[in-house]
Amino acid sequence: MARLLVAMTLTGCVLATDAAANGAEAGDVMETVLALYEKYWEGYGAESTDLLYHHRLDGPKGLDALSSPDEVAALQVNGKQMPYGYGSGIQDVALENGQLLYALCDAYDATGDERLAEIARRTWRGMKLIGSVSPEPGFVPRGPHPDTKSYYPNSSRDQHAVYVYALWRWFRCPLATEEDRAFIVQFMDAFAGRMEGNKWHVYVEDNSEIAHVGFSWRQSALAGVMSLTGTLSAVVDVSDNARWRDLLAHYEEENEGFRWQMLGAKTADAWQTFTLYSNQFGLDLDALAAMHEGEERGEQVRGFMRAVAEHAMRSNVFDTEQWRRLDWASNWDEEKTERAVRQIGLSLDEPATVMDLWEHFSVDSLQATEWTERNVSNKLCFGMPTVAVHLALLSRDEELVAEVAPVVVEMMQTILDHGELYDRGENFNRTVVMGLHLVALHEPGAL
Numbered sequence: 001m002a003r004l005l006v007a008m009t010l011t012g013c014v015l016a017t018d019a020a021a022n023g024a025e026a027g028d029v030m031e032t033v034l035a036l037y038e039k040y041w042e043g044y045g046a047e048s049t050d051l052l053y054h055h056r057l058d059g060p061k062g063l064d065a066l067s068s069p070d071e072v073a074a075l076q077v078n079g080k081q082m083p084y085g086y087g088s089g090i091q092d093v094a095l096e097n098g099q100l101l102y103a104l105c106d107a108y109d110a111t112g113d114e115r116l117a118e119i120a121r122r123t124w125r126g127m128k129l130i131g132s133v134s135p136e137p138g139f140v141p142r143g144p145h146p147d148t149k150s151y152y153p154n155s156s157r158d159q160h161a162v163y164v165y166a167l168w169r170w171f172r173c174p175l176a177t178e179e180d181r182a183f184i185v186q187f188m189d190a191f192a193g194r195m196e197g198n199k200w201h202v203y204v205e206d207n208s209e210i211a212h213v214g215f216s217w218r219q220s221a222l223a224g225v226m227s228l229t230g231t232l233s234a235v236v237d238v239s240d241n242a243r244w245r246d247l248l249a250h251y252e253e254e255n256e257g258f259r260w261q262m263l264g265a266k267t268a269d270a271w272q273t274f275t276l277y278s279n280q281f282g283l284d285l286d287a288l289a290a291m292h293e294g295e296e297r298g299e300q301v302r303g304f305m306r307a308v309a310e311h312a313m314r315s316n317v318f319d320t321e322q323w324r325r326l327d328w329a330s331n332w333d334e335e336k337t338e339r340a341v342r343q344i345g346l347s348l349d350e351p352a353t354v355m356d357l358w359e360h361f362s363v364d365s366l367q368a369t370e371w372t373e374r375n376v377s378n379k380l381c382f383g384m385p386t387v388a389v390h391l392a393l394l395s396r397d398e399e400l401v402a403e404v405a406p407v408v409v410e411m412m413q414t415i416l417d418h419g420e421l422y423d424r425g426e427n428f429n430r431t432v433v434m435g436l437h438l439v440a441l442h443e444p445g446a447l
Contacts, residue, residue, distance in 0.1 A: 029409070033107075033435040034115055036416050040432055044425040046146035050126035051097055053146070055089030056423045065423075066090055069150040072143070083204075084212040085152035090143040094130050094159040095280065096429045098166035101127055102283060103436035105173040110440040117175055124170055124180065130163065131187050136205050138190030153205035156213035158280050160202055161227050164191060165283040168234035181238070188235040192244050200228055218251075222271060223281070225259045230284035237291050263288070264300055268307035273320070276327035276379065278312070279387045279430075282394035305395040312388035313400070316351040317380070328379035332372075340372045344381065354385040358407055361385075363414065366421040378427065386411070386430040393437040401441055408434045 044052045046063075055065040067077050067088035075083040085091040104120040107113070133144045133151060140163045143151025167184045170176050176184075195217070198207065202214035217228040232248045235241070252259060262270070263285075285305045292298035315322040318341075329337045338348050344360050346352055357380060365377035389407055392400040408431075415422075415431045422428065 029435065030111070030113065030439055032412050032416065033432065033439055036412055036435060037119060037432050039416065039419050040425070040428040043419070044428065048146045048148055049129055049144060050122045051093055051129070052100070052425060052429065053089050054092055054096065054425050056425070059423065063146055066145060069145055069147050072145055072150040072152060075152065083152060083154040084156065085142045088152065090145050091152065092159070093143055094140050094163045096425065097123060097126055097130070098162035099280070099283070099433050100429060101166040102169045103433040105169045106440035107436040108175065109173060110442065120173070120175055127163070127166055127170070128183060131167070134205060138187060138192070138194040139205050141205065154211050155202060155204070156211055157202055157215065157227060158213065158277060160191070161231055162280055162283060164188065164231045164234050165287050168238055168287060171238045185239045188238055189241065192232065192235045196247065220258060222262055225262045226281055226284040229259050229263070230288050233291055234287055260297065263304050265303040265307040268304055268311055271308055271311060273324050274312055274315070274322060274387060275324045276383050276387060279390035282391045286394045302396065305391070306397045306400065309388065309391040309395040309397070309400055312391050313355065314353055317354060317357060317384055318348045318352060323384070328376060328384065340376045341380070343373050344376060354388045355407070357381045358385040363418045363421070366418065382411070382427050386427070386434065390430065390434055393434060393441065396441065405438055408438050
């Protein structure tokens with residue numbers, strides 16, 4: 001198994017003169033990303049944990065914007081039972097900081113910029129805390145709270161898988177110390193042992209039940225195939241432990257090798273409905289492709305990634321067989337959903353791609369008095385496009401990257417100019433992450 005990542009070099013990452021015509025000011029993209037990160041950290045970061053949170057912490061509520069440690073201990077959010085912490089502000093700490101660390105490693109490896117190194121080391125300290133706070137080895141909690149110890153024990157696929165890929169990526173980054181790598185090998189071993197013991201379901205911390213999003217990774221659906229193959233490959237790649245190497249070989253050969261058969265460009269149309277969080281699977285695929293760089297399997301995965309990213313970019317977001325509405329339309333009925341999208345010049349009866357949605361994003365809607373308009377603008381017109389754009393960047397396909405690069409630049413500038421209007425960190429996180437990947441990729445003609 002190849003151990004070296006694809007070499008991505010960057011020299012003088014500066015916006016082309018026509019970038020302004022695409023909605024961005026001319027300037028140094030690296031400086032824009034760094035400025036955007038600082039704004040992100042100032043609004044959502046906690047010095048006590050070196051982690052970024054989902055709710056703004058520099059507003060009038062301060063830390064009270066998050067669920068309190070007492071609420072977390074009671075498995076509640078806003079007085080209601082919520083064992084997985086949705087709405088708490090600490091529910092996606094591993095997911096969001098993990099995606100950030102992964103992108104920071106990409107950008108640092110490409111540039112060697114010491115400012116990125118400093119941010120990456122801080123992010124790593126926070127990630128190490130996430131993997132150390134639970135007494136259960138190999139478990140990834142939802143949290144911790146800035147008190148450094150409170151967390152929700154009902155975790156999920158996204159927290160666990162993204163955490164593993166972030167650790168794998170840091171292990172392969174020259175910034176990692178031998179102490180860091182020893183921690184990663186130990187955690188990965190415990191993670192694999194816990195998952196194999198639970199038949200590759202994510203269980204709650206005490207193993208008393210399957211977690212809220214703890215579906216079987218041994219299933220034949222793509223989500224399971226990517227989760228098991230990707231994370232177990234990452235475990236093997238950092239540890240080269242014979243136990244996990246043999247287990248990986250078993251799963252790769254199981255049922256005539258169906259898992260690798262699923263990871264082919266021709267099967268990309270079998271992708272489950274895209275959601276606001278489908279971009280996380282790009283890390284499964286990017287890590288797998290990098291671990292098989294120079295091999296037929298690496299090219300196979302890259303081809304699959306290109307097909308999936310293009311599908312996400314071209315498909316109709318209002319087709320419920322293609323994209324899930326729950327993420328931006330909650331449980332609204334058809335009539336209420338239609339009214340909401342008509343407020344921003346769209347209709348459920350008129351097909352729209354994520355690129356079309358971005359064209360309908362309006363900063364003014366962030367200050368709209370009606371909650372539905374703000375939600376549609378934030379989640380539908382900004383959030384959904386980030387899914388496809390992030391997948392396109394991770395595909396590393398030159399044509400797709402060139403197509404989405406101007407959108408990334410526009411998004412970065414939008415958040416940099418108007419980020420104070422947001423009180424949630426999701427769009428901040430994704431925009432910084434995409435900007436870092438763009439820096440790493442150095443797409444000529446866009447940069």
